[in-house]
Amino acid sequence: MAQQSPVKRFSTKLLRPALLNDDTSWSFVILPKEVSEMLPRRGRTTVEVALNDHSFQSTLEPDGQLSHWLKISEEQSVAADAKIGEVAAFEITALPQEPEPELPSDLREALSASPAAKEVWHDTTAIAKLDWIHWIVSAKQAKTREKRIRDACEKLASGKRRVCCFDPSGFYSKALSAPKVAE
Numbered sequence: 001m002a003q004q005s006p007v008k009r010f011s012t013k014l015l016r017p018a019l020l021n022d023d024t025s026w027s028f029v030i031l032p033k034e035v036s037e038m039l040p041r042r043g044r045t046t047v048e049v050a051l052n053d054h055s056f057q058s059t060l061e062p063d064g065q066l067s068h069w070l071k072i073s074e075e076q077s078v079a080a081d082a083k084i085g086e087v088a089a090f091e092i093t094a095l096p097q098e099p100e101p102e103l104p105s106d107l108r109e110a111l112s113a114s115p116a117a118k119e120v121w122h123d124t125t126a127i128a129k130l131d132w133i134h135w136i137v138s139a140k141q142a143k144t145r146e147k148r149i150r151d152a153c154e155k156l157a158s159g160k161r162r163v164c165c166f167d168p169s170g171f172y173s174k175a176l177s178a179p180k181v182a183e
Contacts (some may be wrong), residue, residue, distance in 0.1 A: 008035040017179035026072035036067040043168025050091035054080035064170035069178035098126040117156035124161045
């Protein structure tokens with residue numbers, strides 16, 4: 001039986017991401033390092049969040065600095081009466097087991113076309129699946145994404161369950177980072 005993760009409590013300011021447009025309706029926070037260090041992994045981690053006593057489930061993203069950041073939707077911040085620029089109270093609890101990730105449709109189709117890859121995929125951990133999906137969706141060009149899907153199916157069909165050489169924390173490859181903060 002999985003051991004229940006302790007609740008991590010902290011307060012911090014909700015930040016506005018610096019994006020190309022001004023109609024950004026979501027916010028984010030960067031977890032304090034000491035909170036992040038108590039989580040089960042430096043990569044993506046699904047947690048139960050209480051933001052000013054409003055609860056929801058979310059996946060923390062690695063910030064590339066061996067910590068995590070949390071995206072907060074407009075609906076979540078409104079329900080929690082939490083405004084960008086103000087300090088809010090958080091409680092974070094890691095789920096005892098990582099849930100199955102949602103499969104992008106192009107990857108689902110490719111796995112359906114490759115029974116050997118699909119079989120290994122179904123026998124792979126949820127965390128490894130998250131890494132495969134991130135590796136695929138982080139491609140900046142459509143042709144790179146298509147190649148990564150083909151490569152993933154070939155590797156899975158040959159029995160590989162993990163993305164080779166992928167740093168899920170972003171610390172060594174800088175593949176992952178928190179959004180830039182708006183001025």
